[in-house]
Amino acid sequence: MLTEKTTFMKPLKKNSKRVFILKKNSSFNKLFSTGKSFHSGDIVLKSFVNDNELNMIRFGFAVVKNPHFNAVKKNRIKRLLKEAVIKKIDFINESFSSGDYIIAFRGSPATDSEYIFKNVFSVLKKVVLSK
Template structure:
């Protein structure tokens, strides 16, 4: 398995995991990115998902582009996420701004600011 890949085990899926995440997860917001995360005792590894509101971005093309940018930013900074959130956690990222991000670097920087926020 590639160390920087976006493997199947890394994707957040399953109704039970999502229900637990939204029921008892902690929320953080910084600039245009919002995150909900839940640390777990089990050693399933870090699992991550992304979402973009249909209300804010009507076109699927725009939503898909933002999701691609978020996933790429997470993939590049997987070690930082693991260090900040722990080796086993559930995380979901949301893009909450009605404007499109101008560059992938902007998304990556906002994501890093959010994760490193105390």
């Protein structure tokens, strides 16, 4: 999946040189079909680890299609997922292998931010412990 670093890749955090955002639909589809799965509450993390010379970590964020979610609610959940990952960017840089990761949310739209943060941190720890 990671073959070359392109110039249009957006870093997850402004000064991050290793963690980028995963946006391509084809990358999401490959990851959902072949990735390893980790769960915590309403959060699912799919991972596809590949050790290559680029040493990049790419994160994607997804929210399940549901009639109760409109675009505003989906985008709010995606922002919260992204913020939770940014809070743990140092932990990710030092303990994650290079590869692609998708954090998907499949809960209700009325979920509070503390619940999302707690479950994202929990699933990130599970990924590191599974190595």
